[in-house]
Amino acid sequence: MLFSPVIIFAQDDLMQLLSDDSNYKISSSFKGVKIVNSQSVELVSKGDLLFLIQHRFGTLNSGAYNFYGLDNSQVRFGLDYGVNNWSSIGFGRSSFLKTIDANAKLKLVNQSKGENSFPFGIVWYSSAFFMQSVWKDMQADDYLFSDQLSYAHQVLVARKITSAFSVQITPTLVHKNIVNQGDANDLLSVGLGARHKLTSRISLNAEYFLQLKKENSINPLSLGVDIETGGHVFQLHLSNSAAMFERAFIHETNGDWSNGDIYFGFNISRVFTLKK
Amino acid sequence: MNKLITFILIFFVTNIYSQRFITNEAEISFFSEAPIEDISAKNNKVSAVYDAETNQLVFQLNISDFIFPKSLMQEHFNENYLESEKFPKASFSGIIDELNKVSIATGTLKIHGESNAVEVKGSLVKGNDSVMIEADFAIQLKDYNIKIPKIVMYNIAEEIEVTIKAKLKKI
Numbered sequence A: 001m002l003f004s005p006v007i008i009f010a011q012d013d014l015m016q017l018l019s020d021d022s023n024y025k026i027s028s029s030f031k032g033v034k035i036v037n038s039q040s041v042e043l044v045s046k047g048d049l050l051f052l053i054q055h056r057f058g059t060l061n062s063g064a065y066n067f068y069g070l071d072n073s074q075v076r077f078g079l080d081y082g083v084n085n086w087s088s089i090g091f092g093r094s095s096f097l098k099t100i101d102a103n104a105k106l107k108l109v110n111q112s113k114g115e116n117s118f119p120f121g122i123v124w125y126s127s128a129f130f131m132q133s134v135w136k137d138m139q140a141d142d143y144l145f146s147d148q149l150s151y152a153h154q155v156l157v158a159r160k161i162t163s164a165f166s167v168q169i170t171p172t173l174v175h176k177n178i179v180n181q182g183d184a185n186d187l188l189s190v191g192l193g194a195r196h197k198l199t200s201r202i203s204l205n206a207e208y209f210l211q212l213k214k215e216n217s218i219n220p221l222s223l224g225v226d227i228e229t230g231g232h233v234f235q236l237h238l239s240n241s242a243a244m245f246e247r248a249f250i251h252e253t254n255g256d257w258s259n260g261d262i263y264f265g266f267n268i269s270r271v272f273t274l275k276k
Numbered sequence B: 001m002n003k004l005i006t007f008i009l010i011f012f013v014t015n016i017y018s019q020r021f022i023t024n025e026a027e028i029s030f031f032s033e034a035p036i037e038d039i040s041a042k043n044n045k046v047s048a049v050y051d052a053e054t055n056q057l058v059f060q061l062n063i064s065d066f067i068f069p070k071s072l073m074q075e076h077f078n079e080n081y082l083e084s085e086k087f088p089k090a091s092f093s094g095i096i097d098e099l100n101k102v103s104i105a106t107g108t109l110k111i112h113g114e115s116n117a118v119e120v121k122g123s124l125v126k127g128n129d130s131v132m133i134e135a136d137f138a139i140q141l142k143d144y145n146i147k148i149p150k151i152v153m154y155n156i157a158e159e160i161e162v163t164i165k166a167k168l169k170k171i
Helices: A011-018 A064-069 A246-251 B002-017 B071-081
Strands: A048-059 A073-084 A087-094 A099-109 A121-131 A149-160 A165-176 A186-197 A202-211 A221-229 A232-239 A263-273 B020-033 B038-051 B056-062 B089-099 B102-111 B114-126 B130-140 B159-170
Touching: A011 B020, A011 B038, A011 B056, A011 B089, A048 A064, A064 A263, A121 A246, A149 A246, A165 A246, A186 A246, A202 A246, A263 B071, B020 B056, B020 B130, B038 B071, B038 B130, B038 B159, B089 B114, B102 B130
Parallel strands: none
Antiparallel strands: A048 A073, A048 A263, A073 A087, A087 A099, A099 A121, A121 A149, A149 A165, A165 A186, A186 A202, A202 A221, A221 A232, A232 A263, B020 B038, B020 B159, B038 B056, B056 B089, B089 B102, B102 B114, B114 B130, B130 B159
């Protein structure tokens, strides 16, 4: 035939005109701002206030008389506020060593796919810890307010590998202003965290911190289950660490999993939207 | 002779192309009315193509482009209900006809991986170099396998109202 038939465009061809591969930001690598004890790459959204109640009980091997640790408990209350799309601030207080903490979290890079994709989400986290001193110590001649302070600085690097599985690596520097003679002021460690979503609302989390130079303590290993219901997230934990703030849970853990020194704990978090 | 054939083919091709209208800034919003709360969201990055020659109409959008007033709602929408990482896009593909001055679009609506045959009434107004398409219709969440847990039964309606406003420009 000398003439070609008239070209008929199928609806699929119309669709072709629309396909695009524009940049798609990955979100919700973790269900909450914490993996178990340590921070995740998630931040509180802009204008939202996160109220966090954290409990850690005594060790499971405390025996029936102590109700397997449930008789003994310590708490941390925390409030985190999303300042804008890429930063949040927060403060909290732990009954462990009566420590007040303040923190700031900055989102540096978002994991994204499509055009200009980037394989990781990177967040900076800094926290300062103020151990409340006893009044008589504060009366001593050589008392300095800064003696009560210590800091933690972390770079959180995470990758959401599938919609159900995310991993995070967290190089950490803890600095203590005042230490016992012979101990180091600066301590380095690397945290490893992962979460696996079992259903759209329930996930399994795990976290381990490897201290680069241990000082009479055990590396903390923690496991958790996150259950999300509307505005609340419930987290159930098992950990060999009693404390819930970085300086203590990374470098001052004395519990041994193989010994049954396992602390059961749970967190409840609730998000309030202050600004729409 | 070859030159004549080529000329005729080009004539047909450009003729068909000149009847196409496109946009990637159409607006689709939805509204859920339930006893405890009303939920609404808007997507301003909807793509659409209309072919006046064949009466074909296609819409496509990214689920993650729906903006909610509360970011927690947006997160749950994407993570729990629409599972936008598994099903990143929603689309409509069909034919638009005019019957008694009312435009009716008939075709397949695909959301959350489920396809359903739909018939939507709306308006299609042709301008000089553009086409305005507007429609209001309802969809049932269960038709698209979007599950509402009992705990939020009074927060989310089973039937969602969808509104479309699109201004397509000639290609």
